Amino acid sequence: MSLRRRLLLYLLISAPLVWGVAMLLSLRAARHEVDELFDTEMIRLARQVQVAVAMPVGSTAPLPADAGSSGEADMRDLAIAVWDAQGRLGVADREGVLLPYRSEAAGFVDLQIEGEAWRVYYLQSFDGSRLVAAGQRVYERDELSYDLTLSQLLPWLAMLPILLVAMAWAVRRSLAPVEQLSAELRARGADELQPVRVETAPIELRPLLDAMNGLFRRIEAVLAHERRFTADAAHELRTPLAVLRAQWDVLRRAAPGAERERAEAQLDRGLARLDRLVTQMLALARLESGSSAVAQRDIAWPEIVAQAMGDCLALAERRRVELSCEGLEGGARAPLALLGDPDLLTVLLRNLLDNAVRYATPGSTVVLRFREHALEVENDAEPIAPAQFERLGERFHRAEGQDESGSGLGLSIVRRVAALHGLAVRFAPRADGRGLKVTVGFEPAG
Numbered sequence: 462m463s464l465r466r467r468l469l470l471y472l473l474i475s476a477p478l479v480w481g482v483a484m485l486l487s488l489r490a491a492r493h494e495v496d497e498l499f500d501t502e503m504i505r506l507a508r509q510v511q512v513a514v515a516m517p518v519g520s521t522a523p524l525p526a527d528a529g530s531s532g533e534a535d536m537r538d539l540a541i542a543v544w545d546a547q548g549r550l551g552v553a554d555r556e557g558v559l560l561p562y563r564s565e566a567a568g569f570v571d572l573q574i575e576g577e578a579w580r581v582y583y584l585q586s587f588d589g590s591r592l593v594a595a596g597q598r599v600y601e602r603d604e605l606s607y608d609l610t611l612s613q614l615l616p617w618l619a620m621l622p623i624l625l626v627a628m629a630w631a632v633r634r635s636l637a638p639v640e641q642l643s644a645e646l647r648a649r650g651a652d653e654l655q656p657v658r659v660e661t662a663p664i665e666l667r668p669l670l671d672a673m674n675g676l677f678r679r680i681e682a683v684l685a686h687e688r689r690f691t692a693d694a695a696h697e698l699r700t701p702l703a704v705l706r707a708q709w710d711v712l713r714r715a716a717p718g719a720e721r722e723r724a725e726a727q728l729d730r731g732l733a734r735l736d737r738l739v740t741q742m743l744a745l746a747r748l749e750s751g752s753s754a755v756a757q758r759d760i761a762w763p764e765i766v767a768q769a770m771g772d773c774l775a776l777a778e779r780r781r782v783e784l785s786c787e788g789l790e791g792g793a794r795a796p797l798a799l800l801g802d803p804d805l806l807t808v809l810l811r812n813l814l815d816n817a818v819r820y821a822t823p824g825s826t827v828v829l830r831f832r833e834h835a836l837e838v839e840n841d842a843e844p845i846a847p848a849q850f851e852r853l854g855e856r857f858h859r860a861e862g863q864d865e866s867g868s869g870l871g872l873s874i875v876r877r878v879a880a881l882h883g884l885a886v887r888f889a890p891r892a893d894g895r896g897l898k899v900t901v902g903f904e905p906a907g
Contacts, residue, residue: 464636464639465632465633465636468632468636469628469629469632472628472632473625476624476628480614480617484610484614487610487613487614488606488607488610491605491606491609491610492602492603492606495602495605495606495609496602499580499597499601499602500569500580500582503569503580503582503595503596503597504582504584504595506541506595507582507583507584507593507594507595508584510541510543510552510593510595511543511584511586511591511593538597538598538600538601539554539556539595539596539597540553540554540556540557540559540560540579540581540594540595540596540597541553541554541557541593541594541595541596542554542557542558542560542562542593542594542596543591543592543593543594544562544591544592544594545590545591545592546589546590546591548562548564550562551591556596557594557596559574559575560574560579560581560594560596561574562592563583563592564592566583566592566594567583567584567585568582568583569581569582570582570583571599572596574596577598577599577600578598578599578600579596579597579598579599580596580597580599580602581594581595581596581597582594582595582596638662638663638666639666642657642662642666642670645657652684654677654678654680654681654684655677656674656677656678657670657673657674657677659671659674702735705728705731705732705735708724708727708728708731709728711724711727712724712725712728757800757801758800758801758802758803759798759800760797760798760799760800760801760803760806761803762789762796762797762831763789764803765803765806765807765810766786766789766810766829768807768811769807769810769811769814770784770786770814770829772811772815773811773814773815773818776815776818776819777818777827780818780819780821780823781823781824782818782821782823782824782825782826782827782840783825783826783827784814784818784826784827784829785826785827785828785829786828786829786830786831787828787829787830787831788830788831788832789831796831796832796833796836797831797832797833797834797835797836797902799882799883799884801881801882802881802882805878805881805882806878806882808874808878809874809875809878809879809901810829810836812871812872812874812875813829813838813871813875813899813901814827814829814838815871816871816872816899817838817839817840817897817899818840820840820842820897821840821841821842821896822840822841822842822843825840825841825842826840826841827839827840828840832902834902834903835900835901835902835903836900836901836902837898837899837900837901838898838899839891839896839897839898839899840896840897841891841895841896842895842896842897843895843896844890844894844895844896845890845896845897872886872899875899875901879901883903884901884902884903885901885902885903885904886899886900886901887899887900
């Protein structure tokens, strides 16, 4: 159901209900006013009769009949009666003889006389010699109350069709901004993610528009990231593929012997580099797309360290680099205690060690050091220029003059995995100014 139909349905249901309640309240108010009016008149009438009637004891006389026209009055709905102290009816009109004598009555009494409801006012004289009663049929009061209420309600009912048309027009005009927004969004292309104007929108729509603009910004950022990633990937894949093609051509033309063996070795290295590049790109794409859910389990660092060092052992042996781990032995406090995904943290540590081993000086040592709130990986290598530190962790960035193959994605993956676990990555030279020290840990307080 559309919002417009829902509003109209609610209005069509609520309007009669509100009118019904208003009618009942109006009827109740009118009845109160009518009772107040007639009760006042009955009291005044009873007092006037008491003062006017000078009745000898034991005599009775009817009130004189009305002379001439009585206008709109219905005298059958009124009754007057006067009794003496012994309860003998002295003065009464035609309807007054029906009123019952009640010696102890004083004030208003609701009675049933000949099957009809009457309201009777009894007034005792000061000396107790007379009792005056003035009565009126309740029907007269009900009729007047209903007439007063209906006289107000009927014009409203007659205007109901006009009111419904006015409500439909008002609802349509009120929802016009929603229709304009819908038309604007329908007319947009898939790549048109500019924010929707909020300044001219109704106040009720602004939270929705703010949320939509935030969603547009996030989608635009994701699309921009995907475009950059695709462009960078195409650029990075072009070089190893061209090298592989050239090496394959050399291999096809080379005769069996030393030249063919060199070509095969170069082709193997090229395939290994391409495999590493594709693997790293896929891992980074999964991490940055958010498709990798981060588990929340207690991290057992000894198992992760053993797995990561085992994966880097072959490279370390080839480069004649020793791997060392410090601070993982049992102590008063567990090193870098956190909840996370062991598989992702293994990827983080493997990339840190792989990067450190690849660029370490042959014969040196790569140290993995655990502290209470962080872990550190440092190697011994040629000093890194200060400008290079600003670009460390940037995708596909590799420092110039590197002989080792690489994709420039390892530290980017480290940063992403660390961010998923609420950790920060910091790069700095070693204390002696050589090599690189990477610190992964919680941000310091303050």
